[in-house]
Amino acid sequence: MTKWLENHLPKMVLAPSFIAVLIFVYGFIAWTAWVSLTRSKLLPRYEIDGFIQYDRLFDSPRWDTAFGNLFIFGGLFIGICMVLGLALAILLDQHIRVEGAIRTIYLYPMALSMIVTGTAWKWILNPGLGLEAMVQGWGYPNFSFDWLVDPDMAIYTVVLAGVWQSSGFVMALFLAGLRSVDGEIIKAAQVDGIPTWRIYSAIIIPSMAPIFLSAFIVLAHLAIKAFDLVIALTGGGPGYATDLPATYMYAMAFSRGDIGQAASSAMVMMAVVFAIVVPYLYSELRVRND
């Protein structure tokens, strides 16, 4: 009996978590998938009715904006964070005296809640009292910076705040990557008289491919989940101009009482994440199991 217990204790310890994950992740995904195929409104209904919710979703101009914004926001957010993060990491890698302090400053926004970040930038970008007013006060009365209330430009303020929050983290990732490159290779290149920029472009950066992938995955994940930032910064406005799938889903679920739409939009988000994360996880786990 004790021997049986000793043999099965590890499995018994893991079992509750496993069951929880099965129910609360996979079971719930299945539930949402099911409901996305019904005519659920305020309350969920369970009679399957085909892809009607998806038809409605892709016919909806609001979803159109939200889904389009995901790619504008996601593309710019990921792209700028990567470029800025890499540039800052390379600059910081030049034997800087106060590196520790600078790193701390670059990275602290990552500790903040997106709500705090959004609140701060909302105030800074406030056309009447923020940056615009400040520059006008400096003697440029025609200066205009009202992206926050401009439906065409508001999404870029979300990008701005997002980059401010996350680029330091990307910098830290890349810096760690730069430091992990074999020092002897760099010394050999220096002895060969290869200029520093060539060492970076030809030796160090190509060897960091896994870090680029990791940074991309983390950023893509942040971009798709971005919800709080939009809520705090623009509230999805002006109008629906800065809606993202995440805010669309939330609005449908909790203020519009349209569970069918909420479920179908959540499933589309899920599909996007799936397309990005599954190949990544697959390759990671396969390498680890070898």
Place this chain on the structure above:
Amino acid sequence: MAPILDISKLQKSYGATHVLKDINVQIDEGDFLVLVGPSGCGKSTLLNCIAGLEPITGGSIHIGGRDMTHVSPKDRDIAMVFQSYALYPTMSVAKNITFGMKVRGVDQATQEAKLADVARQLQIEKLLNRRPGQLSGGQRQRVAMGRALVRDPKLFLFDEPLSNLDAKLRVEMRSEIKKLHHSMNASIVYVTHDQIEAMTLATKIVVLKDGVVQQIGSPSEIYNKPANLFVADFMGSPAMNLIPARAEPEGGATRIEIDREGAAPIILHDPHASGLPRDIILGLRPEDIAEAGFRAGEDVQEAQCLVDMVEPAGADTYVMSRLGGTGVTARLHAETIARPGEQMTLAFDLGKVSYFEPGTGTRLN
């Protein structure tokens, strides 16, 4: 008296991969059994099976006369020393050694007495309050041994315990282990890939390859009468010369012909061999080929050979030649007159020769 360890018909497989096939080994009390073989031969797996750390697929394991096949490691009355020493990093040396007794509920006074005993025996009294991270490799090795000794088990298991030490320390610890074995009359199963360790320590050697026992015997049996080509090649450094040759019956004796490039074949006569097939592999250790005139005996036969290379190694000088299409090494005295590119007469001691079947590799004499 029942053997202290009796492994019978042991099988071990992971899914479809058979890592150990029909292992049968017995050792008596006081035996020092060395499991030796190249990496991946299954020797560590076998040791883990003996310890109960890996379940076995078939067969049985008896320790001290009791069936331990399905008994958990803690109840097998064994102690084990690991390759990485596996010292508990957050515990002091003293705690490392007494942890097992503490888990088993041995009273404090006994723990301390045994600890003091073992510490004195291994000369680690001054280290007792240190953490493993503060010890040198040799000191860690001693602590790991201490942890095993304090158990006073029926059977000690050693898993390549010296492979993480530098060469000098390895030789020191080797003789220390040998001394311990003598003074305690302990029964030991010891895994290594180092054939010199196997030769120096063992009272009994098991040579393993691909999960199959190649030969079981005393060190001298293994060395002098290898059961097959693999054992002949694996044990001994430099390795045994394995020279393709032809055998022909010659009355009650055998005439052996070894081809060589650019000269007539070497002809040797072995009066003791008979019934050999036509094609054979002749095995002769480097020390059984000497400079003519330096080896006496009725079975010593001489032949002219072309010296390819001369490697002085201090006490000995190794001389390389080519016979039967393969490199042959002879171990000569340090003052040999051998010069590369010159002919010299070598003495082959056929009293020490081994013959093998080229296809199956099995021993013929």
Place this chain on the structure above:
Amino acid sequence: MTDVTATHAPAQAVRPARSWGKTALRWILYIVLGLFALWYLMPLFVMLTTSIKTLEEIRTGSLIALPRDATLEPWAKAWSGACTGIQCEGLRPFFWNSVILAVPSVLISTVIGALNGYVIAQWRFKGANIIFALMLFGCFIPFQVVLLPMARMLGLMGIAGTIPGLMFVHIIYGLGFTTLFFRNYYVTIPSELVKAAKVDGAGFLRIFVSIFLPLSLPIVVVSVIWQFTQIWNDFLFGVSFSSAGTQPVTVALNNIVNSTTGVKEYNVDMAAAIIAALPTLLVYVVAGKYFIRGLTAGSVKG
């Protein structure tokens, strides 16, 4: 500075003509790094200064001007008087909600994660890797996909709109990450340690408590910091699964900022934002090294 460069490129030491350009480059480098430091610090600076200005000064002065006569009144109001909708008790009750929510959730998810990681890394059994992969994927799902069923589930369990309900949600969805942290940490510990302890007679729990736990301090810190930051900064679960009295601080902050009653008090908003950010900022300042390790642990091969 120049001597540092010299040691790395000794060839340049004999050509003093180049070192002029080097010095100039160095200056540009420091200026660029400094400008970026300003850009990262600016919002914090603006928040701080705005939070101690009077409304009058905010209306007339410049965004980045230092306050002329500093006042702590906005802070007092943000803490205990600002309105979150109809309630006007400031952030205080919600701040404590977040504390009550975060502490047990962090501890429980860390303990479970440690045990899970220990099993997956050191007691491998058939299927353990599949279970790990399934749990890992749970870290990456967009939580929108579980919001609806979770709302119903909490209702069925009778804990909808309560702090224990929110705790439950955070523990469940934190497990993937805590398990990942501990698994990746424990997998680097040689398995011979477990074997040695087994031969010594120790069992599953004994080995965990006597050998693995004492080794785990660094990864416990990483896990605690990560979970604390996640839970404290969470907004989605908070806004979806709490009710009027049980909201966490992020939701309350958003309500204060967007409350439409009365005059817009930017100084109070900023004070409230800083209060809501303080705990995680503090954690970052005190244990930044572990914070970064947590961020990178999930993304870089362990």
